[in-house]
Amino acid sequence: MAQGPLRVALLGCGFASEFHLKAWRLVPGAEVVALCDPDPAKREARAREFGIGRTFASVLELIRGIQVDAYDVATPHMTHRTVTEQLVTTGKPVLCQKPLAGMLEDARAIVDLYTRSNVRFMVNENWRWRVWYQEIKRRVGAGEIGEPFYARLGTRGPAVVPTPEYPDTFGLPRFPRFTTMPQLLIIEFLVHHIDTMRFLFGEVDSLYAQTRRPARNVAGESVATLILNQGPVLGLLDSSWASSGYPAGTANDTFVVEGTQGSMFLSPEGRLALHRADGRVERIPVDTTDNYVRMYWGAINHFAECVRTGAPFQTDGADNLKTLEIAFRAYDSARENTVIRWRNR
16 A cells, blocks of 8 residues: 555444554554444544544445545444445455454355455454563573473453442443353453464364353353363463452453473463573563553554555454364364364364
8 A cells, every 4th residue: 555644444432442542543654534333422432532533323424434544343243244244345454353253154254255355354363462472472482491382371250240349240331242142251252362372382283172151140151161282282271251259350361381491471460470490580571551452552553564564464364264263163162072173274
């Protein structure tokens, strides 16, 4: 594309839009010039908050009403197929919030459409852009713990159960749709962790999953454990949205990766340490200021840079289908109590 300011339209003015808009403000030479949401109160509130002059009620009105260089889709996942099918007609690059779709067939249809139309498409899988995972990737890749053989990534908390601080729960007022979703924790949250594990250790050869539904105010699973075989690395994802005794609010991860020459540990507070096999311990300084916004910025800045330069997206549609397939096959594994295997990966 021609050099100059990157003009962007954001679709969806719900909870995540705050972080999208804050992240776009940090991207050099980019500006969100339009918002689109069917709810007038939401779109006008975001427009006032971020000083955006143009707002639209529908995708069609947006397409007809303003010329932009790229679209950022932050609508609920059940709308993604309809929204992206309209946006592809513009020929402009699209960034779409995860999960790409609530059904694998819809996700495949979206990716196939953009591939056939030769329109650039990226999924906003931003967890891998958290500063500590970027540092872990660099250190492990440099061989600082030898050959990795085990990794565990977990987040636990009371997101969908009442607490004294949040008697109506932290998560459900922000995401009312969670109440009725038959598939919940894996598709809405663990897709982040699956993508991060793929980013760190490569493709998944097989998986085994178990889920539980202790939270009675949501239809879907609120607890899930996945065992991933990633070549030499045995990966464990362990997460809960129904666990009391943990801090409420936006939870951070615990993470450990063990290698033949040492291990790396991440605490929920963002403290990162490398313990070498010879007994030396390195406390790795990590700037966790505004880390939630900064992970959005990491993905969004990558999108903007690739749009400008033509470089490939890390999480393009084809790549994200691999993450989604693992997520959906995890439900099969849990239901059938069986190991799922892939061939030719």
